[in-house]
Amino acid sequence: MAEAKPVVKDKVSPVKYLGQVRxxxxxxxxxxxxxxxxxxxxxxxxxxxxxxxxFVVDMVVRFVVNFVLGFxxxx
Numbered sequence: 001m002a003e004a005k006p007v008v009k010d011k012v013s014p015v016k017y018l019g020q021v022r023x024x025x026x027x028x029x030x031x032x033x034x035x036x037x038x039x040x041x042x043x044x045x046x047x048x049x050x051x052x053x054x055f056v057v058d059m060v061v062r063f064v065v066n067f068v069l070g071f072x073x074x075x
Contacts, residue, residue, distance in 0.1 A: 012020070031039070
């Protein structure tokens, strides 16, 4: 059986590489200020909701563990 040779890619000079990076950077569509503000507010709301959810779950789990380990008498 013939062994498959690995594909060797041409090496790129640092100058050409930086030119390609600049070219790709020009293709990026940056969000508007309003989109950034809206997204930030939505992320903050989700962080608060997630924090509240895990706070409630932690309280319930702590209550259950204390009840089971203390047989309900240590509350």
